[in-house]
Amino acid sequence: MNLLGLIVEYNPFHNGHLYHLNESKKITNATHTIAVMSGNFMQRGTPALLDKFTRAEMAVKNGVDLVVELPTLYACQSAEIFAHGGISLLNSLNCVNSICFGSEIGDIDILYLISKILIDEPIDFKIKLKDYLDKGLPFPKARASALFYYITENKLYDTSEEDLLNMLNSPNNILGIEYIKSILKLNSKIKPYTINRINSGYNSLNVNDSICSASAIRNALKNNSLNTINYTMPKDTYDIINRVIESGFNLVYxxxxxxxxxxxxxxxxxxxxxxxxxxxxxxxxxxxxxxxxxxxxxxxxxxxxxxxx
Known part of the structure; x- marks a missing residue:
């Protein structure tokens, strides 16, 4: 068996998630998939639209083989703690071969390189970081500048400082770096892969394509527009949400x-x-x-x- 791990929220499961799931299986040649999923509260502390059991049902009906809950202790934290909880859980199963996550950059090499530098903290990088902080730069900008200096000085990757800063300010890149850092810290054998996120950003409220953000879908559902967004989600997801609404359950916001x-x-x-x-x-x-x-x-x-x- 070749087991793929995913760290997800599925709030709710939509076409973008289905694309990520299927593409991840392809590039890792996975035979089975395990999803570590947030429970009733999400990474930014928000309540889930639907309870964890209903969201797990969506995942399984759309091709995930096993759903394991990420404890709230980790689920509602910063990217670093969220990622560490998810990777630790996958690693502790002692059967997961790979993990695949979406990112804006879609390039595992640069994400791995950045993660390795941040874990190892080479002396040249640390000196530059201190210099930039002493000059009054905010930490994210100082870290990006120190990374750019170290990477270009050692000819490790061809990038501009602006592109590197944009990369480090993108939410899914940030999370991907934290996943890789946790893999390195744990000395895990799990191999990381990434695919490009497509279409809308994670917090976009625009529903203008068959793949849009979960935020846009939740916003439409809040306005009682399930029938107008059925093309943004697999039929199983639509049927489950419709069933829940018809049962009298109020979606949670x-x-x-x-x-x-x-x-x-x-x-x-x-x-x-x-x-x-x-x-x-x-x-x-x-x-x-x-x-x-x-x-x-x-x-x-x-x-x-x-x-x-």
Whole structure:
């Protein structure tokens, strides 16, 4: 057997996911597929549109052989922790030969090279990174510039600094680098592959093709437009969503939790730093912002600043 691992959310499973699944099987020559999937909450802390069992059913009906849950402890974290949880789980199964993920660059060589440099931290790279930080550059820009210097100085890859910065600012490239870093840290035998993401970006709300983002599909469903987007998903996905809606289940969105969230923030004013990664003063910004906002979106925009992305 040749087992392919995928780290997914399928919120919900759509044509882009089916393309990724089928292409991943092709380039890895996989005979079977294991998907590590977020449970009822997603990487950015958002609730899943449908419960994890329904989303696992979608995955299996569309060609995944086994779905394993990624614990919430890892699912709702930064790219680094999310990736480490997914890779650790696949690695612990002791049967997975490869992993394939989508990326904007679609080039495993440069992603692997960047990951290796970030893991090994060669002395020339570290010196340049410190120099750029001392000059006042934000960390992402300083790291990109140090990487560019190290890569070009050692003639490791032909790229421009602008292209490298764009690469490091692209969400799926970032996640792919973290997957590879985790593979290297674990000394895992899992071989990484990548394919180009096609069509819409992951957070685009435009539904103008048979392959669009999950965000666009969720937005359409929020507006009760399932019948207008049936061409964006496999028939099995459409049938399952239609079945769930007809059963009287309300699809779940961020806004459904706003009143609970605001009550907890006000109640726990003095204990907000007990929550993971709530530190360095953002707890005060969260608390002060809650009185100016009426929904999740305005709260996120109010908290966001140059310091807090």
């Amino acid at each position: 961020n806004e459904d939790f706003y009143q609970i969230l605001s009550s907890i923030i006000i109640r726990d004013k003095d204990n907000l730093t007990d929550y993971f990664e709530v530190n360095e003063g953002i707890e005060n910004k969260i608390y002060n912002s809650i009185f100016k906002c009426h929904n999740i979106e305005t709260l996120q925009n109010e908290i966001k600043s140059k310091r807090y992305t």
